[in-house]
Amino acid sequence: MFKRKHILATVLLLVLAIIFTRRAFKQNGTYIDNFLISADILSIRDNEYPHIPHDMSPSALLQQGNGIFFLETTDRIDEPSLVLCGLESAARVYPDRPVVFFMKGLKDIITEDDEREARKHFSTLSSFNNIYIFPLRLETIFADTPFLAWYEKIDPTQEKHWTHVKADACRLAIIWKYGGIYMDTDFISMRPIPEDTFLAGQHLNGTSNGIFGFPPQHKLVWELMESFVQNYKGEVWGHNGPVVFIRIRNKYCGVPQFKSLDPIDCANVSYLHPERFYPIFYPSWRKYYEVWEKVPTFSDSYGLHLWNYMNTERKFMLVGSNTLVEHLYQKYCPVTYESIVRNVTRQK
Ligand SMILES: *[C@@H]1O[C@H](CO)[C@@H](O)[C@H](O)[C@H]1NC(C)=O
Ligand SMILES: *[C@@H]1O[C@H](CO)[C@@H](O)[C@H](O)[C@H]1NC(C)=O
Numbered sequence: 224m225f226k227r228k229h230i231l232a233t234v235l236l237l238v239l240a241i242i243f244t245r246r247a248f249k250q251n252g253t254y255i256d257n258f259l260i261s262a263d264i265l266s267i268r269d270n271e272y273p274h275i276p277h278d279m280s281p282s283a284l285l286q287q288g289n290g291i292f293f294l295e296t297t298d299r300i301d302e303p304s305l306v307l308c309g310l311e312s313a314a315r316v317y318p319d320r321p322v323v324f325f326m327k328g329l330k331d332i333i334t335e336d337d338e339r340e341a342r343k344h345f346s347t348l349s350s351f352n353n354i355y356i357f358p359l360r361l362e363t364i365f366a367d368t369p370f371l372a373w374y375e376k377i378d379p380t381q382e383k384h385w386t387h388v389k390a391d392a393c394r395l396a397i398i399w400k401y402g403g404i405y406m407d408t409d410f411i412s413m414r415p416i417p418e419d420t421f422l423a424g425q426h427l428n429g430t431s432n433g434i435f436g437f438p439p440q441h442k443l444v445w446e447l448m449e450s451f452v453q454n455y456k457g458e459v460w461g462h463n464g465p466v467v468f469i470r471i472r473n474k475y476c477g478v479p480q481f482k483s484l485d486p487i488d489c490a491n492v493s494y495l496h497p498e499r500f501y502p503i504f505y506p507s508w509r510k511y512y513e514v515w516e517k518v519p520t521f522s523d524s525y526g527l528h529l530w531n532y533m534n535t536e537r538k539f540m541l542v543g544s545n546t547l548v549e550h551l552y553q554k555y556c557p558v559t560y561e562s563i564v565r566n567v568t569r570q571k
């Protein structure tokens with residue numbers, strides 16, 4: 224008798240756990256598989272209440288300050304395979320860290336239909352339990368940062384480079400608030416970056432705003448945001464992106480002179496050698512879409528930037544092409560690669 228009651232109670236708890244969990248995360252984001260639900264089932268033990276996370280907002284998920292962030296500031300939902308590859312490769316390299324994709328085009332997740340709808344777009348990556356998709360809401364992201372006042376004054380319809388400008392701002396606000404690493408969606412991760420606080424050098428004297436890492440509320444990130452707002456020029460390409468980073472870097476360390484691959488200390492931030500992410504510099508971006516006699520290992524790099532904004536010819540990874548990018552997909556985002564192979568086969 225006692226035993227039966229016990230089983231009944233456990234089942235009831237299980238059901239409650241599932242309901243509460245689903246309700247908790249439905250409001251503000253969506254897991255692209257049901258990892259959270261299964262984790263809760265595991266945590267139910269005799270006479271113990273299940274641990275029910277009451278707050279699955281980004282701030283709860285990201286409270287350790289170790290998220291890996293990607294951004295989509297257009298309304299696009301169906302992402303090209305390069306973006307899926309970027310997410311997958313990051314989820315593989317950082318299995319213990321949340322990989323978060325903020326998407327402007329994602330509707331608020333309120334009903335179960337919304338949730339199903341959102342997940343449908345990421346079915347390829349549903350086996351990764353550390354990838355999370357959140358709707359990007361500019362007012363929320365900019366709140367309590369220097370960007371809010373700037374954003375309230377601006378008329379997006381008059382902005383020449385609005386998609387890029389808002390992406391330049393969002394990445395700083397996100398890293399200020401949550402801490403972690405920001406990456407452009409055309410980065411393929413290969414191995415963990417051994418630094419938490421870093422800026423990435425590019426060839427010669429450039430500094431990237433396409434990848435950087437800081438703990439939450441780092442004062443240099445605040446300074447970058449203030450510098451962005453004070454020097455804002457919407458009509459000048461790049462002025463509100465890399466140029467902001469270069470300005471602050473110059474203020475503290477001038478143009479870092481590398482003597483080896485080791486990082487240079489710049490205002491207590493590790494300034495990483497261009498080889499770490501940009502072994503192929505942008506004038507040579509087509510090399511990613513070419514066949515190499517010997518496929519390089521890029522063993523001195525943590526990740527690769529594929530310079531997608533240069534790719535106005537819309538080159539893409541072609542199955543069976545034996546190009547460098549095909550080898551990269553096979554090695555660093557095999558699930559995405561297999562999905563493309565299946566899709567190609569189906570079309571034939
Ligand atoms: C890089 O250095 C060159 C030559 O010293 C200079 O002309 C250029 O303005 C510098 N670029 C940046 C982004 O600092
Ligand atoms: C770097 O850290 C040292 C020691 O904590 C501190 O005195 C110095 O002000 C820091 N430099 C910058 C630019 O933040």
Ligand SMILES: *[C@@H]1O[C@H](CO)[C@@H](O)[C@H](O)[C@H]1NC(C)=O
Nearest residue numbers: 304307346347559562563566
């Ligand atoms: C393959 O096709 C499915 C269904 O159209 C799509 O959801 C998925 O994203 C595609 N895979 C890739 C890697 O593009």
Ligand SMILES: CC(=O)N[C@H]1CO[C@H](CO)[C@@H](O)[C@@H]1O
Nearest residue numbers: 247250251277278279280281
């Ligand atoms: C659980 C949680 O964080 N809920 C938040 C979801 O987002 C709305 C606004 O969109 C907030 O009001 C909730 O607090």
